[in-house]
Amino acid sequence: MALLGDIRKRSWLLILGIGLPLFAFIVGDAFSQGSIFGDPNELGSVAGTPINIQDYNLAYNRLSKNPQMQEASENVLSEMAWNQLVSEVLVTNQMEELGIGVDENKYFEEAGRFYSSVNPNLTDANGRVNIELTKQFVSELKTAALAGNPQAQNFYEQWENANPQFRLLNRTYLGLVSSGGLATDVDAAFMNKANANNDIEYIVVNYEDYAQKNKIEVTDDEILGYMKDHPKNFKAEPSVNLAYAYFPGVASEQDNNKILNELNSYLAPQVIKDEVNGISDTIRSFAQAVNDSAYVSRFSESQFDPTYYTKAQFESFPDEGLKEKLKNANKGDVIGPTKIGSVYNLIKISDVKAITDSAKTSHILIGYAGSEARGAGITRTPQEAQAMADSLLTVIKADPSKFNELARTVSDDAVAAQSNGDIGWVGRFQQGFAGSYRDFAVTEPKGTIDVVPSQFGFHIIRIDDVKQVTGYQLATIQKQIKASEETQENLFSSANNLALNAQDQSANDFINAARQENAEVNNADGVTRFATNLVGLGGTRKEADILRWAFNDDTKPGAVSTFETLDGGQIVAYLSNKYEDGKYNIAAARTQVEAKVRNRKIAQKLASENTEADLNSLASKLGVTKQTASINYSRPMIEGAGLEPNVGGVALGLAEGKTSGAIQGNAGVYFVKVTKKGAVAEMDDASVLRRSVQTQNRSLIQNSLIPSLVDASDVKDNRIKKLK
Incomplete structure (x- = not known):
């Protein structure tokens, strides 16, 4: 409570909020990632704390490896990496000043939740993390990654790239800071009053109309003055x-036609001449081709797809006409050319046969250190795991009845072991299964038993049953539509x-x-x-x-x-x-500032020239029509004009029967008279509104902390000079 009180006293810090990007925090060996701010090769600084190029490169590379950032441009990654490092410095400095840290157990709680999908034993039925078991799991995973195991490296890198240290520090910091965003009964009473609708009469002078009639212009000096008055929005930067x-x-129309003509040429036999060697080659039509795979390999820009598709899967095709043609096609039929996205396709029903749509399987899993097997304390190497799986396969093939017993007693899949290794049904395209396991299950006949490797280890798989449907193999000649x-x-x-x-x-x-x-x-x-x-x-x-x-x-x-x-x-x-x-780049700012400066000038001019309190005379003088509306402060909407918060605020504070002066609104300059004040509902219990205000306050804190810290700090960005 003393710490919380200390934070609340620093009110100048608490109205700041968060848009915290990723950042790294070091806690003991588990957090060891090298020095963050000590390198003298500075790329910039924040509040006197240097940011070096090595830190920037680390942040940039981490972001670039994020699957969600694969399409991000170089500048997007650069801005995110820089903002991340700026945030790191600011938050770290604040946390050090407040004496707040994150202990190691919090780190492993986060790790346990992250890896619980791989090893359910890391959490109990109530979601509580087993800290000691998680420490052991992470240690083994890290050891396997350092030893060169590709699956372990990939999964451990996902964990590191997720920056769990930042999430912990961020959560702690946000929780403490936002807890200062309290609300009182006075706040609740104000919100209650703000929800009441006030009836008004008003006139509005449209900005555009007034500017044209009175030739209101905005000079460069006025633009510059506005920019200087709003330093947070306009910076004198390169x-x-x-x-x-x-x-x-x-592709041009000519390119498009050339592609179509080429695909159409495959619908009939053709003679291809080799002018250099003086020979000719007669090519069958696509429909008459004997070896569709070779035909596609020769003429298509994509490889032959040996997959068999069901009629149900044709429903996922984007072209409605193509769906119907495929459903009614027979072996040997050719469909197209048809355009899908940026590709023209000529499709032949190459083969039709019964295929396994789903298979019921059982397995015995032999995991190894660093695999994604769910068993705890696995120390065997991949080579040892494979040798063990091969040995068990020999035993089972000699006596298939031993499969169930071994599945119960040997398998590293504790869940499946409880039902003799039964996995249930797996579909041909079902997600959530290792690809190699699924492919084996839907391609082998019932009764097959064999060893199949995956990221989980080595599976001894038995095909217990299969369901078959009619499958259609599509040989497709594809041509990319490009220039x-x-x-x-x-x-x-x-x-x-x-x-x-x-x-x-x-x-x-x-x-x-x-x-x-x-x-x-x-x-x-x-x-x-x-x-x-x-x-x-x-x-x-x-x-x-x-x-x-x-x-x-x-x-x-x-x-x-x-x-x-x-x-x-x-x-x-x-x-x-x-x-x-x-x-200052005045030309650039003019597009976003000119209207604001002009509107302010119009509002000031109308305010000084129109001081009478009668709306009818004002309407006649200004050539506008008096209108009526009902408006409240919480949602200040005027039909036909949109949101007008300034009008809503004035209506809330203005006494009944009183007329306002000129109000600078969004759609124009308003003059308002309150004809009836809204009735304020009695509050038997202020707790609901109080919680609502408190939620808004905390959201405001969380959304503006970092921008406010940045605005209040001396940030030097030298990327222009250092990153050529």
Whole structure:
């Protein structure tokens, strides 16, 4: 309680909230990942604490290995890694100042929950973690990973990349800080009052109409003044203004027709001539082909798929017409060409036969140290496990009746052992089974017994029963719909000509010329070096390259450069302006600031010129119509205008019968009269509303802690200089 009191006293820290990215915290040997902030090779600093390049690279690489980040661009990863490290410093400093730490048992509680899907014995029926058993499990897993076991390495790396140390520190920190977000009966009473609807009469002067009639303009000095008045939103940092033309690497109509013509040629016999060797080769039609696998290998851009599909699985195909054709097709029939996504397909029913749709199996599992076997205390090596499994197979084949006994007494699958190794039914495409186990189960006949390896160890599998359905093997000739070399050459020529002609031209000249070339043209003003998005270039993965060029010291305003995308597309970038550190980019800010400055000027002008309290006379003077509405503070919505929180606030505080002055709203400038104050419900029990306010307070704390800490700290980001 003393610690909690200490935290609450630091109220200037508590209105801050969280968007904590990942970060590493060291606790004993289990947390040993090297020094985080001590390297002198600084990439930047936070509140005087250095961040070095090695830490940045570690954070960047960890993020890049996250499966969910595989499609993330270089700049997205860079921003996330940097923000992660900034958060690490800020939170670590706060925790040290408050004297808060995380003990080792908390770490292993987290590990137990993480690995419980692999080893259910790590938690009991109530979800409590067995700390000692988890320590042993993690130790064995780590030992196997260091010894080179690929499964152990993969699973242990998933654990490390999940940054459990951060989650623990984050949870502790958030719990303590957000516990200060309390609410009182006074807060509950205010919320109760804020929910009451107040009837109002009002007039509103639309900003756009007033600005046009009165020629309200906004100067650069006014834009600059607004930026300086809002330093949290506008920083005098290095930025560039860009224009760019994008020539997407997509197939032309001619490319599309060429692909279709080629696929259609396989519907009839054809003679292919080898002009070099002076020989001809007669090719059967696809329907008449004897060896479909060889035919597909020769003419398709994808490999022959030997899988047999059921009619039920045809339902998952995206093309409705294709579904029906497949359902009614017979062996030898050819369907298509049909387009699925960005691929044209010519499909032949290559074979039809009875297949195993699902199999009932039993197994004996022999795990090894580092495998995902669920048995506790497994120390045998993979070689020892395989030798043991092979030995048991020999015994079982000599006397199949011994299978059940061995399944009960030897298997490392304690759950299946209770029912003689019975696993139940496994479907051909069922998830949750090891792939090798499932494939064996649905391809072998009933009664088969053999050893099959998986990430869990070595399985001695017995096929107890099978269910069969009709399966259809599809031989498919596929052609990717993509820009041909000729099309790519044309794109390169258009981009190159644009780049050459744009030298020493203005940005407007560049944009006009790009449009004449039928390029997709965009502007991006106020772009920082590690911006994560350039409008219109999503998916090209060229944003980082373009910004690296634009921020290069040798690149001056008026410079032009071309960039080729992976699909043969072309981007021509034009640097309009460049702003060094300490310079405000007024041109970039104008698009988001101009309307705000203009609206404020209009509100101030109307306030000074209209002080009378009669809405009818004001409406007549300003040429608008008086309207009515009912509005409350909690959800200040006006029909036809949308959310108007300023109006809702004024209506809450204004006495019945009183008229307000000018209110700067979202849709325009309002003048409001309260005609009837809303009835406030009696509160027999304030606890419900009090809890609601408290939840809001804690959510606010959690969502704004790190941004507020960053705003209050001296953060030096030298990535522009250090990361070329």
